[in-house]
Amino acid sequence: MMTAHSTHRSVVSVRLHHTHRRITPGPSRLGPHPVARASSSDGDVSDATRAMLEDQETRIEEEIKRVRNDAAARVRDVTSADLSANPAYAPATDIGGETSAMRTRLAASITQLQRGLVERDTETRLMLLASLAREHVLFLGPPGTAKSELGRRLCRVVGGNYFERLLTRFSVPEELFGPLSMKGLENDKYVRSTGGFLPEANVAFVDEVFKANSAILNALLTILNERLFDNGGGRIAVPLVSLVGASNELPESEELDALYDRFLVRRNVAPVTRDGLVALLSQESTLLDDPASDEPMLTVEETAEVRARALSAVKVPESVLSNLVELREYLAERCEPPVYVSDRRMLKAVNLLKVSAYTCGRAEVSSFDCLLLEHVLWTVPEDAEKVRDWLLRNLTMDEGLDQVQYLLAGCFARACRIGADYVDGGGGGSTIDASTVKADAKALVELLSTKYNATATALDDGFPGITGHLWLGEDTAEGAISALTPLLERNKKKIKTLLDEAAVLEAAAEGATEPHILAELLPQQWANFIRSGPMDEVKPLGTVASP
Known part of the structure; x- marks a missing residue:
């Protein structure tokens, strides 16, 4: 030109x-x-x-x-x-008057989850949001940081059947999925009695989840992702709303990468600070000792309804989609070491943002909803800061x-x-x-x-x-x-x-x-x-x- x-x-x-x-x-x-x-x-001009x-x-x-x-x-x-x-x-x-009452109940649920806990504000909010999105949460951190207590409290808010288990390297499938049915064996059928075990739970907490061995892993992956369980010659639907996993360490083998990816929300739980410790030691109890608090604030059916409405009612603007694409490229191409984010994780992240917007009373995902991605798009805890810094800049x-x-x-x-x-x-x-x-x-x-x-x-x-x-x-x-x-x-x-x-x-x-x-x-x-x-x-x- x-x-x-x-x-x-x-x-x-x-x-x-x-x-x-x-x-x-x-x-x-x-x-x-x-x-x-x-x-x-240069010359004179006339009047x-x-x-x-x-x-x-x-x-x-x-x-x-x-x-x-x-x-x-x-x-x-x-x-x-x-x-x-x-x-x-x-x-x-408010979206057509349909979320105001739900928002009030969710705020009360957060308060109930936090009662008696110190410096666990973010953890309780993420755990409840994940349950509404029907996703799973992973808490990483040293022993004694209330990871187990957080998992138990979710069931008291959401309601339904609760299942809890601590895994070791020697855990067997019966510990998670139930024992073999004697009546089934009499009829030459290899089926499990799943009552009271993970296949029939609405909310579950599995401690030391990465201790799962190959005998457990495949069935656990299917339950977490497809909400299905292979039992005998057929598959049964699993009513699982959310599974809270806890671990003191990241998975050590590639065999566990698929399991790690099933946890959409990840949070590194640190011990309380000096000020937090003073507050913790000065309170009388860390338990929900109010009998009324054991009454669920939400039902399993309501969590499914919230998610369905959010996915249909909430739109994601082009600017947010563009930011998500650029963030993924930044993590993969400009970070050292690169941070891999799977296609499945990106899709689930968008659904989580929709639930966030809907429960906040909006019909469109905002840029500020994206701040939640700090707890979604990292592979190791150090990556969370990279995600947060990029989001704040952009x-x-x-x-x-x-x-x-x-x-x-x-x-x-x-x-x-x-x-x-x-x-x-x-x-x-x-x-x-x-x-x-x-x-x-x-x-x-x-x-x-x-x-x-x-x-x-x-x-x-x-x-x-x-x-x-x-x-x-x-x-x-x-x-x-x-x-x-x-x-x-x-x-x-x-x-x-x-x-x-x-x-x-x-x-x-x-x-x-x-x-x-x-x-x-x-x-x-x-x-x-x-x-x-x-x-x-x-x-x-x-x-x-x-x-």
């Missing part, structure tokens, strides 16, 4: 009513501001010519003042409206702003061409429809105002999309807000600059504003245009390099 370049400055000659003007456009290397001023030739030039100066100043006033009023109007419709920044809104990156800048530059170029054609044609004759420029500028103003208001709402209201999030613990929320605030402040300034420019262009498009006036109104756009604009667009304006 040929472009018109200027060295220290450029001089543009624009015919105004058959009188030539000289414009010094552009900031930085091109000068501080574009200036359009009448200049006399009539001088009066005409002064009239033109007055008209130019009035036009600039009008455009700036109209643009300022337009910006005030659109930024004072309540347009915080972006679900990433807006507080939870939550505030609005790639749409680059496209907006491109569109705004195109509108500016067309506006300049219309103004030049108006002057050359003596008041008309442009091949470009001015109404399209105004319509495009108006659309940009509306788009940018929505972005600006959403960002301002997040900053002014303290990130309601995070603080009001049902599944983000207090520590997670505080850390995210601390990291996002300076990034969003910079984004807000960038959006405001583009919004001001789009509003000026919309106001200028009311008439065929001459290029030199546009240059003074939008100096940065003008400078960019004459530096890198196509030659066939810049040349008709009369741009020539200064000697």
Whole structure:
């Protein structure tokens, strides 16, 4: 593409009513501001010519003042409206009245799960969310960090049949799946009596889950993924809602990789901090000793219903899908060692985000729901920090702003061409429809105002999309807000600059504003245009390099 370049400055000659003007456009290397001023030739000018030039100066100043006033009023109007419709920044809104009561019960369930526990806010929320998504949870950590207690408490909230087992390397299938049926053997059938064992459990806790040997592994994998159990010559459906697994260490053999991948939610459980230990030692009990607390807050049927409704009612916006794809590529290609995320895990992660959005009262997954992926997309605990850092960096990156800048530059170029054609044609004759420029500028103003208001709402209201999030613990929320605030402040300034420019262009498009006036109104756009604009667009304006 040929472009018109200027060295220290450029001089543009624009015919105004058959009188030539000289414009010094552009900031930085091109000068501080574009200036359009009448200049006399080397000789004297007549009084009539001088009066005409002064009239033109007055008209130019009035036009600039009008455009700036109209643009300022337009910006005030659109930024004072309540347009915080972006679900990433807006507080939870009820979906047709169907989630408000459920949200209240879920909040009460979280409180019940946390009673008597210290520094287990995130663990309890993740465990309950996973059960609603009908996924499984893995807690990694040293002994004595309440992993077993967390698993037991889930059954007290969800209800149904509960199964618990501690595996060793010598565990046999009968410990998980039940003994062989004597009556079955009498009839030459190899079937198990599954009553009271994993195949008939709704909630299960398996400690030291990676001690599972090959005799147990295949059947366990089928139960976790397909919710089916091979019993004798047929398969039976397993009513399992969620299995909570615990381990002191990561799996050591590749044989266990498939089992490891079945746990969608993973959390490294650390011992309590110094302050947490003081709180732990000072309380009377860590048990749910209130008899009423043993009454389930949810039913097994309700968990299935929540998941089904979430998957059908909640949509995932293109921006979130794009972030998920880029995050997976980042983990696989730019992290050392690479972090592998299976296709199955990505699909299940999206379903988890849908359940998160639905139970928070939204019909669309937000960027802040994606913060939960810190507990989903890692292979070793150290990877969780990589996921979190990437998410926080990219939550505030609005790639749409680059496209907006491109569109705004195109509108500016067309506006300049219309103004030049108006002057050359003596008041008309442009091949470009001015109404399209105004319509495009108006659309940009509306788009940018929505972005600006959403960002301002997040900053002014303290990130309601995070603080009001049902599944983000207090520590997670505080850390995210601390990291996002300076990034969003910079984004807000960038959006405001583009919004001001789009509003000026919309106001200028009311008439065929001459290029030199546009240059003074939008100096940065003008400078960019004459530096890198196509030659066939810049040349008709009369741009020539200064000697």
